[in-house]
Amino acid sequence: MLEITRPTLLLDENKCKRNIQRMTAKAERLQVKLIPHMKTPQSVEVAGWCANEGVTAITVSSLKMAEYFAKAGWKDITVAFPVNVLEIGVINELLQMGVDLKLFLLDEVVARKLNDGLSQPVKVLIELDAGYNRTGISTENMEDIALLAQTIVASDKLDLYGLYCHPGNTYQTHNIEEIRQIWAAAIRKMNLVRASLKAIQAELVVRMGDTPGCTLVEQMEGVDEISAGNFIFYDLVMNYLDVCNEEDIAVVMACPVVAKNSSRNEIIMHGGAVHFSKDHLFDEDQKKFFGEVVILAEDGWSPIIQGIRVKSLSQEHGVLLANDEIFDQIETGDVLGILPIHSCLTANLMKSYTTLDGRKIDHMEKAMT
Amino acid sequence: MLEITRPTLLLDENKCKRNIQRMTAKAERLQVKLIPHMKTPQSVEVAGWCANEGVTAITVSSLKMAEYFAKAGWKDITVAFPVNVLEIGVINELLQMGVDLKLFLLDEVVARKLNDGLSQPVKVLIELDAGYNRTGISTENMEDIALLAQTIVASDKLDLYGLYCHPGNTYQTHNIEEIRQIWAAAIRKMNLVRASLKAIQAELVVRMGDTPGCTLVEQMEGVDEISAGNFIFYDLVMNYLDVCNEEDIAVVMACPVVAKNSSRNEIIMHGGAVHFSKDHLFDEDQKKFFGEVVILAEDGWSPIIQGIRVKSLSQEHGVLLANDEIFDQIETGDVLGILPIHSCLTANLMKSYTTLDGRKIDHMEKAMT
Numbered sequence: 001m002l003e004i005t006r007p008t009l010l011l012d013e014n015k016c017k018r019n020i021q022r023m024t025a026k027a028e029r030l031q032v033k034l035i036p037h038m039k040t041p042q043s044v045e046v047a048g049w050c051a052n053e054g055v056t057a058i059t060v061s062s063l064k065m066a067e068y069f070a071k072a073g074w075k076d077i078t079v080a081f082p083v084n085v086l087e088i089g090v091i092n093e094l095l096q097m098g099v100d101l102k103l104f105l106l107d108e109v110v111a112r113k114l115n116d117g118l119s120q121p122v123k124v125l126i127e128l129d130a131g132y133n134r135t136g137i138s139t140e141n142m143e144d145i146a147l148l149a150q151t152i153v154a155s156d157k158l159d160l161y162g163l164y165c166h167p168g169n170t171y172q173t174h175n176i177e178e179i180r181q182i183w184a185a186a187i188r189k190m191n192l193v194r195a196s197l198k199a200i201q202a203e204l205v206v207r208m209g210d211t212p213g214c215t216l217v218e219q220m221e222g223v224d225e226i227s228a229g230n231f232i233f234y235d236l237v238m239n240y241l242d243v244c245n246e247e248d249i250a251v252v253m254a255c256p257v258v259a260k261n262s263s264r265n266e267i268i269m270h271g272g273a274v275h276f277s278k279d280h281l282f283d284e285d286q287k288k289f290f291g292e293v294v295i296l297a298e299d300g301w302s303p304i305i306q307g308i309r310v311k312s313l314s315q316e317h318g319v320l321l322a323n324d325e326i327f328d329q330i331e332t333g334d335v336l337g338i339l340p341i342h343s344c345l346t347a348n349l350m351k352s353y354t355t356l357d358g359r360k361i362d363h364m365e366k367a368m369t
Numbered sequence: 370m371l372e373i374t375r376p377t378l379l380l381d382e383n384k385c386k387r388n389i390q391r392m393t394a395k396a397e398r399l400q401v402k403l404i405p406h407m408k409t410p411q412s413v414e415v416a417g418w419c420a421n422e423g424v425t426a427i428t429v430s431s432l433k434m435a436e437y438f439a440k441a442g443w444k445d446i447t448v449a450f451p452v453n454v455l456e457i458g459v460i461n462e463l464l465q466m467g468v469d470l471k472l473f474l475l476d477e478v479v480a481r482k483l484n485d486g487l488s489q490p491v492k493v494l495i496e497l498d499a500g501y502n503r504t505g506i507s508t509e510n511m512e513d514i515a516l517l518a519q520t521i522v523a524s525d526k527l528d529l530y531g532l533y534c535h536p537g538n539t540y541q542t543h544n545i546e547e548i549r550q551i552w553a554a555a556i557r558k559m560n561l562v563r564a565s566l567k568a569i570q571a572e573l574v575v576r577m578g579d580t581p582g583c584t585l586v587e588q589m590e591g592v593d594e595i596s597a598g599n600f601i602f603y604d605l606v607m608n609y610l611d612v613c614n615e616e617d618i619a620v621v622m623a624c625p626v627v628a629k630n631s632s633r634n635e636i637i638m639h640g641g642a643v644h645f646s647k648d649h650l651f652d653e654d655q656k657k658f659f660g661e662v663v664i665l666a667e668d669g670w671s672p673i674i675q676g677i678r679v680k681s682l683s684q685e686h687g688v689l690l691a692n693d694e695i696f697d698q699i700e701t702g703d704v705l706g707i708l709p710i711h712s713c714l715t716a717n718l719m720k721s722y723t724t725l726d727g728r729k730i731d732h733m734e735k736a737m738t
Binding site for chain 2: 109
């Protein structure tokens, strides 16, 4: 058994590899190219597990993350974030390192500034919005899309590679059918845009990202590439959306119990906002909770324990509320397993993984700090 | 002007030092000992600014943080978190380094385990709860308090130093009067406990922590020591509670603008949950927001700009909603200043400070990663 004395992020290598294998197999079956998003694991070793399954290209969420993976030898990297023209220096460095970089554009002014600052050509995708309403040009706004496409095509250093859409509104759904409907509508809109741009650029890939859709949608005609990331670990958000099973969640926080309050059936653990961030879900009574509890064992962890949940988090404290039976079974000095609400933010804060056999696995926030 | 290309946490050294001076002056005036909490800055350099004002003892929120400050030469360190018996090794190491360590106990079983594991004596404070309902023995529960005090006094390595209370319910108040009432009630309860324990331990210090109380309460009779931390930077939470003025907030995030959406008057910046965490406040219409906007200048930043706020955060994206006038003035490639909702969590994620003249200041999460 691992000796755990402090909040520690455990990674079940087998679950994680199984999640990766399932997605690569699906991509192969549906004949789409999987370009997994590394914003969740932020780890060269985990990216290597993807490479073992045939993955040759990855997605990242910042140029800093692109630098981290480029230094580790990755050559095909998409930065899934609107181009920040202030970071032109890093973009040119990555190109000079021989990275086949792919950038997101959604603004004509930025496209011109990018072109002016580039030392050599770069591939770009136009980021479109099919209804999520975060970033991207609305797929309804053909005028702006065409203008941007023309600007890109007319430039000397921008190579228009494709169209991208992150239908993140799948996170706000209540059932699988809604997720499939969102994707069907988005695929239709993306292909209408592709058809409209044919005169400007004959060949364009359509790329879509988001774990709910990539996991559940079976109808991917019209999509060439997918770029989900959370599926590598999954988490309680995905479990509550019925996107994954509880057993698919590949990371768990190990948190020492430091106090018990018998008058309120509350247990205090070391594990707070600096370990988990502050994401929450709502229970049956519409009360916020911040994690579910499992029992840690040598070879992994138990199913979710009923009758206990993380009810609040402050900076270092986590407060659990338990029923009488569970409360009596837990002692100070025990180490509880807590399934995270949002694995990406938890991993980002923990900056390291420990496998079940005690091996440390790298995370960018450690390597690049 | 600093050259900023990525999300960067700026620290106004003068504001920070003024905050520290104001609190040390107040502590001196009210004859209480200030033992500032380093969970907010987590920085040896900022702790040094406190030392320059006469501070000789600090509070930390974890044993990891105690190690960081002990290595930098701090000798009087309180760990304001229930003792985690699994970390007995670190406790003994700190004692061996000659640190005058002070630990929190609130459980008789833990007190016995701690005593059994210690290699040399350590001072302890009993953590009490005067109404916040997070950790600590309720001040109403004299039976458990006396039992714990007796166990400590009867042990061979635990030295009962004092009583501690964090009246964190001051964060949930609506005006200064309520904060003062919470403190008055807590001070009264703490002193009743002290009086009741007189037969067990003749001398006990009463220590209270929390920035709202330490900033606003003028009546501190019956309190010997205070241990607030957030006052070193303050933030929007403290400003909205009227605990500090906007000009007292000593840190600001600098975030590049990467896109504009004119159909929704939204501006996308690089600055998301991995930079700010996910704390929020509510605006006049009870809508969540995640930060206020200021204009950065060479010597600091402007007052809060009306008509624009951070309306949502995802992992790397921040979405700002602006009125027409402000929207038109902001361009991609600009760098906006964002006052954080919660400075402790923002600093913890950013892991470094940049002063207005471009100097880097240490943060534990960088040094200890």
